[in-house]
Amino acid sequence: MPRPHGRTFVVTGGSSGLGRAAAERLSRMRANVVAVVRREDEVREVRAAIAGATGRGTVEVVAGDLSSRTSVEEVGREIRERFPEIHGLLHCAGVRLPDRRLGPDHTEVMFAVEYLAPFLLTRCLIDPLAAGAPSRVVVVAGEEHRKGFRAPRGLDLKNLQGERQFSVLAHGKHLALARILFVQELGRRLEGTGIGVLAVAPGPTRTSLLRHYPWHLQMLERASLLVRGAQAPEEAADHLLHAATDPELAGVSGKYLLEGREVVPSPAARDPEMARKLWELTEELLGERFVGEDLPDGEPS
Numbered sequence: 001m002p003r004p005h006g007r008t009f010v011v012t013g014g015s016s017g018l019g020r021a022a023a024e025r026l027s028r029m030r031a032n033v034v035a036v037v038r039r040e041d042e043v044r045e046v047r048a049a050i051a052g053a054t055g056r057g058t059v060e061v062v063a064g065d066l067s068s069r070t071s072v073e074e075v076g077r078e079i080r081e082r083f084p085e086i087h088g089l090l091h092c093a094g095v096r097l098p099d100r101r102l103g104p105d106h107t108e109v110m111f112a113v114e115y116l117a118p119f120l121l122t123r124c125l126i127d128p129l130a131a132g133a134p135s136r137v138v139v140v141a142g143e144e145h146r147k148g149f150r151a152p153r154g155l156d157l158k159n160l161q162g163e164r165q166f167s168v169l170a171h172g173k174h175l176a177l178a179r180i181l182f183v184q185e186l187g188r189r190l191e192g193t194g195i196g197v198l199a200v201a202p203g204p205t206r207t208s209l210l211r212h213y214p215w216h217l218q219m220l221e222r223a224s225l226l227v228r229g230a231q232a233p234e235e236a237a238d239h240l241l242h243a244a245t246d247p248e249l250a251g252v253s254g255k256y257l258l259e260g261r262e263v264v265p266s267p268a269a270r271d272p273e274m275a276r277k278l279w280e281l282t283e284e285l286l287g288e289r290f291v292g293e294d295l296p297d298g299e300p301s
């Protein structure tokens with residue numbers, strides 16, 4: 001993949017944390033940045049902040065609630081109409097909630113933002129990504145899929161939205177696992193299209209992700225971040241940019257990178273049968289298949 005200069009990158013979660021840091025870094029590298037933020041009233045401030053990082057590339061900010069399917073599709077449509085070629089799509093938005101909450105579509109909010117939105121937005125932008133090939137889709141993931149208290153042993157397809165059992169800590173870890181399986185299956189389906197797909201664990205990072213947690217869990221998680229030597233978002237952004245732009249990763253797809261190195265995720269996160277089942281379940285839930293206009297339909301030959 002050529003240098004980001006003059007190329008177009010879409011980054012979700014552009015208002016804070018990893019997404020904001022990645023958008024600012026890309027802008028500094030003179031890329032054209034399209035940041036997705038949740039609230040309309042943030043658009044101007046976020047655009048000024050990202051552009052202020054250098055003001056060299058163009059910066060567009062699009063607002064949309066990623067917990068709503070209609071809103072994700074509107075965001076996707078707007079970006080697709082304005083940017084016929086996209087070279088990188090970075091899924092950095094995420095949310096941690098203290099209890100199970102349903103969003104506008106009666107879908108559990110964490111599942112909607114962290115899993116369904118990346119699926120839907122990638123689907124909406126698949127044609128500009130194909131037109132921009134070689135291009136990449138980067139999904140933020142984490143070692144939480146296999147480490148720490150309540151790490152999942154496998155994906156529970158009957159509890160993707162915490163409908164059977166919801167635990168504050170376990171749900172985020174379960175979704176991290178789902179995201180890695182999504183990357184594996186998307187990578188397989190996009191083979192030969194020039195669109196690479198990578199899951200990236202940037203390492204523990206000091207962000208505002210835990211702000212909705214009860215205070216005692218915030219203290220616990222902050223202590224854990226301290227012990228693990230958490231980095232600033234700007235440092236974590238290096239790993240995201242490496243995944244999105246480094247030419248050395250040309251041809252690497254469907255894989256998991258930990259702090260810049262390709263590593264093997266947990267056995268549960270490299271189960272091709274489960275990745276396929278998750279994909280099919282998602283298509284069933286959405287009532288639509290994931291097929292770009294000019295892409296193969298991804299069925300195994």
Ligand SMILES: NC(=O)c1ccc[n+]([C@@H]2O[C@H](COP(=O)([O-])OP(=O)(O)OC[C@H]3O[C@@H](n4cnc5c(N)ncnc54)[C@H](OP(=O)(O)O)[C@@H]3O)[C@@H](O)[C@H]2O)c1
Binds near residue numbers: 141142202207208
């Ligand atoms: N921090 C870490 O140590 C770490 C490590 C590995 C992986 N991750 C993963 O990285 C992702 C981002 O985390 P972060 O640490 O950068 O957290 P963060 O600072 O809280 O950033 C999350 C971003 O997502 C946006 N967002 C949340 N809900 C949204 C919605 N409904 N619609 C649109 N945007 C929405 C937030 O916007 P608002 O501010 O407007 O809500 C914010 O910009 C998460 O999936 C997390 O699991 C984090």
